[in-house]
Amino acid sequence: MSWFYAFDLFGVAVFAITGALMAGRKSMDLFGVLVIAIVTSLGGGTLRDVILGRHPVSWIGNDLYILVASLAAIGTVLWVRFTQPINERGLLVADAFGLAVFTVLGTQVALAHDVPVSAAVIMGVMTGVAGGVMRDIICNEIPLIFHKEIYATACIAGALIYIALQQLQLGTDLASILAMLAVLGIRLAAIRWHLELPRFHLLDREPHDSDK
């Protein structure tokens, strides 16, 4: 098992935990917890594969993804019920790590399909954030990545850095590590100093919207 595959499974587990916690905040039943955990951890990669026309999608043909996501979800429920609350700080750092892995992985997969740079960046970002967006949509929340601390911007930077380093012939392993460190560094800095992108406020009701 390569180190990158181990990182990937770790990312799946972390994202599943954030999904299970959101399901708990919505008082879902155990099936709901499992579904939200699986969608959060595997939804981004599935959307990427479907848009790229890459079949079978990652988790079909490898039981381990579903298994890890399910165990992480069940473990979260048991942990919260029988021990102390989740360590917020630790989960945030783990989530930033998972985000870094997923972004680089998604960019790699897209480049292997010979897509142009703009599409490769979008695929990298999509792999990193789309699972969380699906989780929020199913749970009837406006996706938090669209109006909170810098999150997706770290993915954009990581995808661009990976692509640039690849073209410098640095080797996949070194390029992956440096790009992941970039995502992790930006994300942890954003958490530490509450960095946000500027927002676009539009206060007046605009009647044209009612027609679309």
Added chain:
Amino acid sequence: MSWFYAFDLFGVAVFAITGALMAGRKSMDLFGVLVIAIVTSLGGGTLRDVILGRHPVSWIGNDLYILVASLAAIGTVLWVRFTQPINERGLLVADAFGLAVFTVLGTQVALAHDVPVSAAVIMGVMTGVAGGVMRDIICNEIPLIFHKEIYATACIAGALIYIALQQLQLGTDLASILAMLAVLGIRLAAIRWHLELPRFHLLDREPHDSDK
């Protein structure tokens, strides 16, 4: 026309009715009623086919699916307007029947694509419940299958039973009938005695969520 195909069309009609009723509760116009009915009845199978890379998806190439869903939606509007309210009890039983058919059908399709057992179960459940989840998301509701009486659990049991019976070489017809009876039995028992899965309640606001 095989008996299973007839069952499939019956399931499409029933799911379209539940979609049209939900659209009516949201005061949608006739186009909205049609869309929600079609998404509810064909959305699960479409998602399954797209993830499996199975083209063309089921309802392309067979006009009958769209036709049945549309007629069921229009019939629902006319029925509610001109006669008595919908018979709740009857609709619940019909819905359980449609769920049983869709689950077994989805599991069959997945197995025909040589996916592992975990993916076949997920495809069976997805075929049964994803249309209803899409209906609830479009209508801005938290999907009810995640916090109500046992519903998806019946699908999981049905998919597992179908796979087990297939491996016992029981023949597709007999395996299908027994698996459908399992889904139907569990679902009707859940309706009758209000069986629920345990829920996962998480009351404290967790700030880490605001970062994902």
Added chain:
Amino acid sequence: MSWFYAFDLFGVAVFAITGALMAGRKSMDLFGVLVIAIVTSLGGGTLRDVILGRHPVSWIGNDLYILVASLAAIGTVLWVRFTQPINERGLLVADAFGLAVFTVLGTQVALAHDVPVSAAVIMGVMTGVAGGVMRDIICNEIPLIFHKEIYATACIAGALIYIALQQLQLGTDLASILAMLAVLGIRLAAIRWHLELPRFHLLDREPHDSDK
């Protein structure tokens, strides 16, 4: 560059503007504005391509789509911040034009994949309206096309007219222009006289819904 391709890019820009404005009403940050703009303008075509199994999807392999959508989104933010409010009337007309282009384009693509008429109409409507539906779902609104002035009905008419004219051997250019004029005419008339489809109101709470 054909005139139709120019129209297509114009439609992408207009839909991106409506997406950026909606993101602004939800106070999203700049990343959110970009995502909603891209999803609104390219989501319908992407869904159509994924369901048809057409790879690569339209915007992969042609950077111009993403570029136009992004520039339109950024331009919208700058325009609103530094000059006067958006001209509602003008945007409505531009949106109707984009809708006409997307509908005819989607119908053409579907027919090129040899799907039956019912599926071609659905693909045309989907290309025209699904991006806006995704925008509304992500922004946690019930999609407005399901309960406002005639919008999708114009797409249905346009797709049917295009298919009929094609079968009369009128030539793609002439059929496209006439079908677009039909969409545009119906839509502008609906805006001008506030035409609506009849709605389906269902007031009583129906307990069967809680089980699906």
